[in-house]
Amino acid sequence: MTIAEQGKDIPRAPAYVTMTDTFMSGWGHAKNKTNRHIIVCQSFGEACEIARLAEARPEMKRINITTNRPRLRAGRVTTYSPAAGWLSQ
Numbered sequence: 001m002t003i004a005e006q007g008k009d010i011p012r013a014p015a016y017v018t019m020t021d022t023f024m025s026g027w028g029h030a031k032n033k034t035n036r037h038i039i040v041c042q043s044f045g046e047a048c049e050i051a052r053l054a055e056a057r058p059e060m061k062r063i064n065i066t067t068n069r070p071r072l073r074a075g076r077v078t079t080y081s082p083a084a085g086w087l088s089q
Contacts, residue, residue, distance in 0.1 A: 001037070004078040007071050011080075013040045015047035016066050023059035024079075038070050038080040050086045 004010050017039040024035040037060075041047040047065045054060040072078050 001079045001081045004038075004072060004080055007069070009080075010038060010069055010078075011040050012069060013042065014067065015041040015044045016068075016070055017041060017047050017050045017054060018062075018064045018066060018070050019054050019060045020062045021059060021079075022061055034076045036070075036073075036076045036078045038078065039083050039086055040080055041083045046083050046087070050083055053086055 002009075010016075019037050019039075021035045021037045024037070039047075039050050039054075041050060044065070044067070051063050051065050054063045070078070
């Protein structure tokens with residue numbers, strides 16, 4: 001998991017899965033903030049599979065699939081990671 005300091009830190013990809021990680025929100029780097037996590041996917045099919053896996057995790061909320069590179073927003077810590085860690089579960 002990597003923290004994005006700028007929007008261009010998030011690698012370009014065909015698809016992304018975005019979610020709010022309620023477990024990581026509110027402490028550490030996300031103290032008093034929401035942790036928005038982005039999974040960088042190599043295909044839309046891969047994004048669908050990761051979204052399905054995220055839906056099964058109680059700490060993940062507001063799960064979305066997008067083909068646009070997500071933007072950073074004030075009041076949030078944005079982290080990202082490759083899909084490989086999710087697909088090996």
